[in-house]
Amino acid sequence: MEDNNFFKNVARVMFGNAALLLSQVLTGLVLPKLMSVESFGNYRTFMLYGTYAGLLHFGFVDGILFKYGGKNIDDIKREEISKYFSAFIAIEAITSIAIMAISVFLFSGSKYEFIFFAIGIYSFVLNIVTFFQYFSQAIMRFGLVSSASLIQAATISMIIVSVLVSKLVGFSNGVNYQTYVLMYIGVYCVLLVFYTFGYKNGNRHNKISITGKYGVNGISEVFKIGLPITIAYQISNLTLNLDNQFVSMFFSARTFAKYSFAYNLISVTVSVVLAVAMVLFPYLNKLGKAAALKQYINNIDYILLFAYASLISYYPVQIIVTWFLPEYQESLVYFRILSPGVAITLCITVIVSNYYKVMDDNIRYLRNGCISLVITLILDTVVYFTFKDVIAMAFVSLVELAIWYTIEDVSFRVKYNIKNFSSYLYIGLMIVAFEVATGLQDILLSLIIYVCLYLVISLLVMRRSVKAFARILKIRTALFLG
Structure with a gap:
């Protein structure tokens, strides 16, 4: 039965990733057609440095995955996971503001000012979404993860198709990398809203909320693990x-x-x-x-x-x-x-x-x-x-x-x-x-x-x-x- 569930969950997540594959085909093959080569290079520079944004959760989401991996949702205390979530939001907000401030002071007037300012926003939204994603993986709620992948794929695809149609009918000459980067960050904002509602729908998963009780001891343990x-x-x-x-x-x-x-x-x-x-x-x-x-x-x-x-x-x-x-x-x-x-x-x-x-x-x-x-x-x-x-x-x-x-x-x-x-x-x-x-x-x-x-x-x-x-x-x- 465990094997059946494993293959069923792999198939479920793979279905979501297959939808992402279609959107990545559009991103990989159509997006370069909608940008100049230089603009596409700047977009890929944002993506290159954006890959390091995952470091800015400082191990927290990995600690969550390791701590709760394979556990039943009914065995997880609401106060505990809410405490972790609230502290994490505060940490990510401070980190994000610091990156945006550094980008303005150090890279003023260059293309890197926009790139790193955008990464400051992106890192916050990305890491909060990653928290939800890893927690969902840990408790094996793969249906929610798969649905998030479908939403991400559909949103990215709609953006690219809209820009393509706009170019074909003569409304625009395509898209510059700044506009697309902002739209890309917007996709993660949509995912954040989706996951938030996914854990606020009144069922037994409704355990994550914002609280003022941080409890440093438990949180430091999660960081230490992750x-x-x-x-x-x-x-x-x-x-x-x-x-x-x-x-x-x-x-x-x-x-x-x-x-x-x-x-x-x-x-x-x-x-x-x-x-x-x-x-x-x-x-x-x-x-x-x-x-x-x-x-x-x-x-x-x-x-x-x-x-x-x-x-x-x-x-x-x-x-x-x-x-x-x-x-x-x-x-x-x-x-x-x-x-x-x-x-x-x-x-x-x-x-x-x-x-x-x-x-x-x-x-x-x-x-x-x-x-x-x-x-x-x-x-x-x-x-x-x-x-x-x-x-x-x-x-x-x-x-x-x-x-x-x-x-x-x-x-x-x-x-x-x-x-x-x-x-x-x-x-x-x-x-x-x-x-x-x-x-x-x-x-x-x-x-x-x-x-x-x-x-x-x-x-x-x-x-x-x-x-x-x-x-x-x-x-x-x-x-x-x-």
């Missing part, structure tokens, strides 16, 4: 974005726009799979450490199989960009190089990081992340000053992902005596298969060769996991039909 997780996450985030950061700082706005556009395309591939990450931690927490460890290898294998199958999306994206966004055709070179890293990224963010949380080994994950970040910083610096070439930055980014995964994964396997390293052989072979296949000029022939190589390599290297997954799929299909 801060190492958040720092580890942000170090991971920085490791993933460091090449972006280098391109942003040392290359022109046009070059950054095209490089960042490739990452925008990759995020489309990643978004649906992240549904698994959202559901996985509370369930692994419920299973217990011993039972969760037995599933580690299978979970890694399933993610890899799915991720490398999803790279088939490279081909329709290539056709669309060539036809619809010829000014971003250069981005396809970066997209091709970076795409195989999707599988490695997902292994780290979906599986490995969640297992470190379940085993309450967050300090080890943080330490490994720091080592990976230092290596990434050294490699990016050496490659930039040696080649001063964006393609070289893309290639080294793929190498850095492999190093990071190896450090985190091997450290975990050694400590918990988990053997079977076939995933490394599979990753290596699939990277070569993708790069060789996509190097062909004939798109149809390239697609056929990649699919054939994927099937052959998967059946040879991942035979056990393929069979296990096929059995699970057969059982789920039988249950669904019968």
